[in-house]
Amino acid sequence: MPENNLARNLSHKDKDVVFLNVLRIGIIVILVLWIVEKRAGLTHYFDDIGYGLTIVMTTFFYILSRFFNRTRLAKILVFIYVACYLLMLAIVGFIQAAQSGEIYSIASTLQWVPIIYILAFLFLNKRLAIVGALTVYLILVCMLFMTYTGLFPVHNPELRVLMVNMGLAHGLYIVCMYAVMRLRQASVRQTVKAMEMEQAANLDALLNIANRRYLQSLMDRHVKESKAVSILLLDVDHFKQINDTYGHTEGDEVLKKVVLYIKQSLRPVDVFGRWGGEEFLILADVQEEENALSLANRIRHNVATQFAAHEPSATISIGVAEYDGSGDIENTLNYADKALYLAKERGRNQVVMHHSGVGH
């Protein structure tokens, strides 16, 4: 059965996989850029330190996330590192550009700054993403303002135009990334809703266990995959009498306890659900008849023992049949039903196996 917030977990897992891929690709991109700029003679010792450090840090974030399970921390650190690094480069490039009129390094840095917005909206939560992206943007806009008002001496008129260009483009990037994040959130919400609806459709509302629809779909899957399975059909003995004596509400409580006691004897691989009324069905992954029989006896015995000191008390009868992975599973279900009928006829609170007809 799907878990309650499975979709949410899946969405986080998806993000984590993307995050690791971004780090892997990031290392390659930085390496390529470093080589290309070096060959073109556009780097100096400061760039060499920066590129080297960025590769080391990206590898560190990768290891933190991949091998130490600290993905959330790694995401925040990546954002802080990239933001600080690019902002520092922008300021240095800006000063250089203002002094020498050479605008390559500021232009190159500004075109990389949007990666900060992408990292923020892709990996941080909504509030952190907005605050982080806007902080970086506002620092850049302050530089724009200083350039325009003449507070900062700029000798290259192209730089002023470049800063306006950057201000508008980066603002647009943030708006677009915000829109993408909203769309993604809406899609996750819809997936969660769809999975919850699917879960509700497969769940018994009173007992919170699988319902007949789900059990039937599992049995169909066994037929399709030619998979053997043991079918245990369980029925509460004289339940009408319990209802009649103690009332329907008390009857419901007895059913809830029966479910609890049955669950105590099951393994995680066994699928258990309500077949209808006071009848339950278990699809047990056991290979030998004796194993199915001993599982059924364990369940019956636990229910009887747990209820022994209860008022009202209850017992269950169980019919067991084996599906060998071929033919119609409905036949096996009928055999289990017949075995259950036999168990009732023989006095209830017992287990009957279809083939052998052996009791407990």
Ligand SMILES: Nc1nc2c(ncn2[C@@H]2O[C@H](COP(=O)(O)OP(=O)(O)OP(=O)(O)O)[C@@H](O)[C@H]2O)c(=O)[nH]1
């Ligand atoms: N309280 C309660 N009763 C239910 C529920 N579903 C079915 N029942 C009742 O379960 C009773 C089943 O009675 P029967 O089919 O005659 O079987 P029984 O009394 O258990 O007798 P045996 O199975 O022969 O031991 C009926 O009275 C149903 O109304 C439920 O969800 N809650």
